[in-house]
Amino acid sequence: MEILNAYSSFFESKIIGRYLTSDRVFSILETYGDTQKISEIGTSVNGVSIKMVTLGQGKKKVLAWSQMHGNESTTTKAVIDLIKFLTQESRFQSQIETFLKTHTLYIIPILNPDGAKAYTRENANGVDLNRDAQLLSQPESKVLASVCKQLQPDLCLNLHDQRTIYGFETGKCATVSFLSPAADPSRQITASRKSAMLDIANMAVVLQNYISGHIGRYDDAFNDNCVGDAFQMAGVPTILFEAGHAPTDYQREETRKYICFSLLALLGFVPHSGAELEAYFNLPENKKNFLDIILRNATTGRRKKRTEIGIQYAEVLVDGRIKFVPRIEKIGDLSKYYAHKELMAQDAEILVNSQEKCHVGEKVATIINKKDNSVLYINED
Incomplete structure (x- = not known):
C-alpha cells in the first residue's frame, strides 16, 4: 500500500472541482514531460481536438476513456493523477519502469470535449455517446471505435460518474x-x-481497506447500443467505472482518490491476493434509494398534512463553476429513501420559500418553521 499512501505526492492540485474542459486538462498534461505522448485522434462536432495520451511500450495494451459524458469529470481527475504518477521521476521508479516495459496505456481524458465545455451529458448534437455504439452516428463515437479497432486492446476501461441517488440497502451511499x-x-x-469480473473483484479487495460498504455493482442489463456491452460482445474485456458520492464530497475529490487507487490496483501497482469470481457477485447492486436532502416529520398546507420533502441538487454551470441548485424531487412518504443530509422538522408546520404549498421541481431557497420563523434549511450557494 506504499504507493497509495503517497497519493498526496501525485495528486494534481491544479485540477479540482467538477468543471473540466479539454483546454484546462491538456494545459496541465503538456507539462508532464516526455514519458508520455499526446496525439490528436480526431475532432468533435464543434471541431475541438480529441486527444489521447500514450504511456509505455509493452505488449499488454489498455485503452481508457473518460468524459464520454461531458458532465462526468471525476474519473478524468483520477486519470490525471495516474498520469502524473507515471511521469514523475522521484519515487517508485522501479515499479513504474517495469509497468512501462510490460504495458502500453492509452488514455483519452475527454472523449466529449463539447459536452465538457457545456457541462452536458450529451455531445453538441444532443446525442448520448454511450447509446451510439451501433449507429456510430457521431464523430466522437467514430473516433473511439476507430482507435479501438486500430489498437486491438487487451482491456478497455469505460470511465464515468454516477449520480448521488445511488446507494445500497444498508443505507450507505455508492461511492465507487x-x-x-x-x-x-x-x-x-x-x-x-x-x-x-476478476479484475473488478481485485480492485474491490483493495478499496475495502478505505471505503468498506461503499463499493457496488452497476446494473448489468444488456444494451448493445452501450459502448461497454458492444466491446464485450466483440470479446474485449471491458470494465465500467462509476465514480459516485462520498459523504459531503460534492466536488468528488475523495471519490477521485478512490478511482485512482482502483486504477493503480488494476495496473499492478498494489499487491493483492487473487480474488475469486464470487467476490464480484458479492458486491451489492446499486439501488436508486438516496436523495441529497430529506426533511422529515413536517406538516404543510392549510390541512397541516404530515409529509416529507426530498430535495435533489441540479448541477448548473454558472460563470465557469458548477452551482448546486436545490430542487424539490419528491413529496410524501420517503421512508424507503436515505439522504446524504437529513433534517427533522419535529412535526412543525413549514413554509417553503415563504409559501404554505410547495411542488415538485420547485427551487428551494429557504424552509422555515411557520410558528417561530426558525430556519430549517437555507440555500447558501
Whole structure:
C-alpha cells in the first residue's frame, strides 16, 4: 500500500472541482514531460481536438476513456493523477519502469470535449455517446471505435460518474461502482466478461481497506447500443467505472482518490491476493434509494398534512463553476429513501420559500418553521 499512501505526492492540485474542459486538462498534461505522448485522434462536432495520451511500450495494451459524458469529470481527475504518477521521476521508479516495459496505456481524458465545455451529458448534437455504439452516428463515437479497432486492446476501461441517488440497502451511499457489462441478452459469463469480473473483484479487495460498504455493482442489463456491452460482445474485456458520492464530497475529490487507487490496483501497482469470481457477485447492486436532502416529520398546507420533502441538487454551470441548485424531487412518504443530509422538522408546520404549498421541481431557497420563523434549511450557494 506504499504507493497509495503517497497519493498526496501525485495528486494534481491544479485540477479540482467538477468543471473540466479539454483546454484546462491538456494545459496541465503538456507539462508532464516526455514519458508520455499526446496525439490528436480526431475532432468533435464543434471541431475541438480529441486527444489521447500514450504511456509505455509493452505488449499488454489498455485503452481508457473518460468524459464520454461531458458532465462526468471525476474519473478524468483520477486519470490525471495516474498520469502524473507515471511521469514523475522521484519515487517508485522501479515499479513504474517495469509497468512501462510490460504495458502500453492509452488514455483519452475527454472523449466529449463539447459536452465538457457545456457541462452536458450529451455531445453538441444532443446525442448520448454511450447509446451510439451501433449507429456510430457521431464523430466522437467514430473516433473511439476507430482507435479501438486500430489498437486491438487487451482491456478497455469505460470511465464515468454516477449520480448521488445511488446507494445500497444498508443505507450507505455508492461511492465507487463497477460493472463487467453483459455481452448478450442472457448475460452469460463469457471469457472476456469473466476476465473483467476478476479484475473488478481485485480492485474491490483493495478499496475495502478505505471505503468498506461503499463499493457496488452497476446494473448489468444488456444494451448493445452501450459502448461497454458492444466491446464485450466483440470479446474485449471491458470494465465500467462509476465514480459516485462520498459523504459531503460534492466536488468528488475523495471519490477521485478512490478511482485512482482502483486504477493503480488494476495496473499492478498494489499487491493483492487473487480474488475469486464470487467476490464480484458479492458486491451489492446499486439501488436508486438516496436523495441529497430529506426533511422529515413536517406538516404543510392549510390541512397541516404530515409529509416529507426530498430535495435533489441540479448541477448548473454558472460563470465557469458548477452551482448546486436545490430542487424539490419528491413529496410524501420517503421512508424507503436515505439522504446524504437529513433534517427533522419535529412535526412543525413549514413554509417553503415563504409559501404554505410547495411542488415538485420547485427551487428551494429557504424552509422555515411557520410558528417561530426558525430556519430549517437555507440555500447558501
